Amino acid sequence: MKRSLTHREYQDWLSLYREDPWDQDRADLRAGIVASAALAPYAKKGRQPKPVDFMLYVKTKAKQMSEESMKAILQGVAPRWNAACEK
Numbered sequence: 001m002k003r004s005l006t007h008r009e010y011q012d013w014l015s016l017y018r019e020d021p022w023d024q025d026r027a028d029l030r031a032g033i034v035a036s037a038a039l040a041p042y043a044k045k046g047r048q049p050k051p052v053d054f055m056l057y058v059k060t061k062a063k064q065m066s067e068e069s070m071k072a073i074l075q076g077v078a079p080r081w082n083a084a085c086e087k
Helices: 007-019 024-042 067-086
Strands: none
Touching: none
16 A cells, blocks of 8 residues: 555544444444344343454453352252253
């Protein structure tokens, strides 16, 4: 590219990007929408997954979970996982 962008061209690209961003955040959102829609029929009532639940690059503060809470969750999941694997 031998010539540089004019200010007008730069403004056009900036306007386009603001209207339809093409970066990783937008790709994560699209993937999150698909994943949440795919899992929604299997979710418990009132606990529907949200697209943000599947987005890797969301800037939110992670909740700290106690070791006891993690252990309880895994003990609940393990029997169902093992039963599904035996089928």
